[in-house]
Amino acid sequence: MNAEILAVGTELLLGDIVNTNAQYIARRLADIGVNVYYQSVVGDNESRLYKSFELALERADIVITTGGLGPTNDDLTKETATAIAGKPLVLDQKSLEWIESYFSKLGRKMTENNRKQAYFPEGSVIFHNEYGTAPGCAIEVGKKKIILLPGPPREMKPMFENSVIPYLTQFQDGVLVSKVLRICGLGESQVVDMLKDIIDAQTNPTIAPYAKTGEVTLRITSKAKTRDEASKKIFPVEEKIRNILGNHIYGEGEDTTLESVVAEMLIRHNKTIAVAESCTGGLLAARLVNYPGISSVFMEGAVTYSNASKIRQLSVKEETLSKYGAVSKETAEEMAKGICQSAGTDIGISTTGIAGPGGGSAEKPVGLVYSGVCIDGEVFSKKFSFTGDRQNIRERTVISVLDWVRRILSEKYI
Amino acid sequence: MNAEILAVGTELLLGDIVNTNAQYIARRLADIGVNVYYQSVVGDNESRLYKSFELALERADIVITTGGLGPTNDDLTKETATAIAGKPLVLDQKSLEWIESYFSKLGRKMTENNRKQAYFPEGSVIFHNEYGTAPGCAIEVGKKKIILLPGPPREMKPMFENSVIPYLTQFQDGVLVSKVLRICGLGESQVVDMLKDIIDAQTNPTIAPYAKTGEVTLRITSKAKTRDEASKKIFPVEEKIRNILGNHIYGEGEDTTLESVVAEMLIRHNKTIAVAESCTGGLLAARLVNYPGISSVFMEGAVTYSNASKIRQLSVKEETLSKYGAVSKETAEEMAKGICQSAGTDIGISTTGIAGPGGGSAEKPVGLVYSGVCIDGEVFSKKFSFTGDRQNIRERTVISVLDWVRRILSEKYI
Known part of the structure; x- marks a missing residue:
């Protein structure tokens, strides 16, 4: 069984909104083993919408649309699907009552054009919309099916879970x-x-x-x-x-991240950590703090962007800075050791590098980064070379350093 | 002139990623007056990709694809477009050199399959990829055009701005x-x-x-x-x-950001700054450090995630923490003052809040954030309430605090 996703809406064609519906539906279809070979987007235009339906029905067993079920004249999806199916529109009393009650709950009067939302091609399976006035439906077209869903994700998603998944799984093997x-x-x-x-x-x-x-x-x-x-x-x-x-x-797993793996190792082995950052300027700490349970092991971070702050906060030696430079193995190691000592943690990590766009030289080009790790008194350092813009170099530094720390931790504490 | 956007990638069909490229391209095409009537997504499948190209070339003057330009066997977009165009693939020496230099900068050896990224249909206009190994290109197919772009947004967007927009505007009148x-x-x-x-x-x-x-x-x-x-x-x-x-x-302007505006004000008025962060955990410092010239005014950042580090690094009073809590106006103000004093800067900013998912109460719910600003000795604070998940609350905190600081600076220093 294969399906095609057809999103309807000029706002998508203009790039006003991102088509997150397609991703949601695609992922859920993949989960239940329905293949998707094509996704399309078309605007609120009758003839192009008609052609898109024809094409999709040629290519797929099931066509799932989102959008265009509203009350206004440029909402054409249901009307066009009805024309394709060659069936008359029939009033669904239950849906009409729902729409009327929806408006009365809001304290507003239902306008006449909302009535059209209660009409469906004859023989449709109707999907209740808990969060809006546009019910969805499934229409049989020969051996194929068209499923119409509302556009707003907060209406579409519950309908998909509660009505479409059960509807589809009845046709499945495997x-x-x-x-x-x-x-x-x-x-x-x-x-x-x-x-x-x-x-x-x-x-x-x-x-x-x-x-x-x-x-x-x-x-x-x-x-x-x-x-x-x-x-x-x-x-x-x-x-x-x-x-x-x-x-x-x-x-x-879907939700696992580098920082969650590092954080969980630290928590498991009850090891505290602190970070000292120069080029990453806070990104490494921020990445660790992404992990909600980090507070039991993450003590503090120091963004020591200036040489003065490296000396004052991390006790990096002036001599080291003048002899080897701020971007050097030696400085990275002293930074890691320094943050360990000042924060009183088991582990200290440091970053120092040239994120660009300026500041590079032949000897120390943009993208050169050193990281230091001080762990239970031992100090390591590593040299990295990255390409890309300033943001990219900083992001890649964070990922590479976290990965390096992960490898050190897994060797030390297994 | 009208265009069609064709995204290529099984990961899109499976819903692993959202098609943000289509939105970006659609919006930029709308900006320059190019109509888009259809967007499509197809997987890494040769025959379906071929059919999608045929269909798109029938419907549009310009077909813009994203994805499938990688080095592996399931990257088929260029090969399929070449077949459609009926042109031989020709080596572009400049692209090959770029790819080789890209790998050597990373300290990795270019694998043989990366060579194919330097081949293009004869007569193509080649678009340099500053941030990856897959150059893009424009291919003429009769009176129509196919534009191939890489899938990763950080590669696609700069290429679109720097190469595709100038390429397209030459065909426009006005x-x-x-x-x-x-x-x-x-x-x-x-x-x-x-x-x-x-x-x-x-x-x-x-x-x-x-x-x-x-x-x-x-x-x-x-x-x-x-x-x-x-x-x-x-x-x-x-x-x-x-x-x-x-x-x-x-x-x-395109490149202006909140942090660049704040940074430029600080530089213009020669005011130094330091930040003390709790809930944002380094994001605020990282955001300021986004600005390349920040080093002349940004002295340091402190990620004081634990109460102990707030006391030790920022001289927040124990009494303040026990009486008002870490998330309070009083703590935010002491943090801002503390970082100002310890870093010896003109301005200090602080954040402290409950980013969730845990840690909230009826009195202090998730999303409650306080920020403090100490500027030339004067101390201000502000309370914010945000909704959303942990990441969202932290991001919004950074933006709102930067905007608040911008307004304070522009009032003080004009």
Whole structure:
């Protein structure tokens, strides 16, 4: 069974709003094993909308639309779908009563054009709208189906969960289960290279890599008759991947992040941390503070952007700064040690680098970053080279440093 | 001239990511007067991609794709467009050198599959990718054009601004000039309400409002035969808008940000600043450090997440913390004063609040934030209430505090 998502609305074509509905529906369809091969957006234009319906019905078993169910004249989705289906519009009394009660609750009078929202093509399955005046519906067109949903996400999503998912699952055989692995320290093409044989050999489960800033995500998806069976198919493939990628895999699951992995290790081993930042200017601390439970281990952060503050707050030696420069292995190490001591923590991390656009030289180009880690008295440092603009260099610094710290922690505390 | 946006990527069909590229491109095309009648999404599948190209070329003068320019075998957009255009792929030496240098800067070896990113259909106009290894290009297909852009927004957007807009405007008659006004402290609907008469009355220039987290942007766009003429049309409309919105307009232009406005005021008046953060955990410092020239005025930041660090680093009184709590007007004021004194700066800013998800109470709910400003010895504080999740509350805090500081600075130092 495959579906196509058709979003209707000139505001989407003008870029006034982002089509988050398509993502939501696509993800939920993937969850229940309905394939989506196309998504489209069309404006509030009758002839283009008609053509879009024709095309979608040619390509897919189910066409799911969002938007264009409102009361005004430029809301054309239902009328156009009705024309495609070749069925008459029929009043649904229950929907009319709902719409009337909706207005009376708001203390407003229902306008005459809201009546049209209670009409549906004959034989439709009607989906109640808990949060608005536009009910949705499913219309049979031969062996295919058109599902009409309202545009506002807060109306569409509950309708999708409460009505559309149950409606669709009655036609299904098989279940999809997917698992996400999160990778840091390798580029997407490296990951694909390393997993080439596994990826090429697989059809069920499938393995899909996605890249985002500084990270790669692998989604392993399997299909089977039951959830349990599908889950079992994932396991051996996951094991093979883990054997190859090893510690580059930092976690699994939709909500796992580098900072959550680091924070959970710190909490598990009851180790406190403090950070001293120069080029990242607070981003590293902010990233750790993303994690809601961080307060039990994260003591403080120091944004020591000036040399004076590196000396005063972190006891970096003037001599070190003048001999090696602020962006150096030596300064990074003293910063890490300094924040450890002043904050009284088990672990201190530092960053110092040239984020640009100015400040670079042949010897120390823009993108050069040093990080220091002081852990239980031992001090390490690492040199990084990044490309990109100022923001990008700073973001990549945070990710790379967090990943490095994660690796140190997992070696030290396992 | 009309265009169609075709996003390529199975991750979009699976709902793993939102198609923000389509919105960005749609909005920018609307700005320069190019109509968009359809947007589509298709997966990394050769035959469906081919059909999508055929269909789009039938419906539009220009087909703009995003995604599928990567080095791996499932990146098929360029290959498919090349087949559609019926042209051979030719190596672009300059692009190859760029890709090689990109990898060598990262300290990684270019893998063989990255070479394919330097090949383009013969006769293409090639668009440099400042932030990645996938250059874009424009291919002529008869009288129509295909424009291929990379998928990652941080690569696509600069390429769109620097290469695609100039490429497209050469085919337009008349010149478009636009000016961006940046607004903080008002919601989008408030702005639209206040400017209703002006917006309704205008056709050339047009006035388009866009909302992003905590800010509103107004783009005034005029069309005329010459740049000069178009610019002149903008002036009287801009003046009317400025009269109505006043100091809510914090700046103008694409690259202006709240932090750049604040930073430039500080630099102009030679005032140094330091920040003390609790709930924002480094985000406020990081936002100021976004501004490349900040080092002459930004001395240091303290992320005092624990009460102990508030006392030790900022000399907040224990009594204040126990009597009023860490999230209070009193603590915010002492934090601002404390950072001013310890860093020896003219200005100190503080944030303390409940970002959630836990930690709220009836009296002090999640979203309650206090900020303090100490400026030339005077201390102010302000209470904010935000809704949203942890990240959202922290981001809004940073924006609102920066906007508040901007208003204080502009009153004090004009």
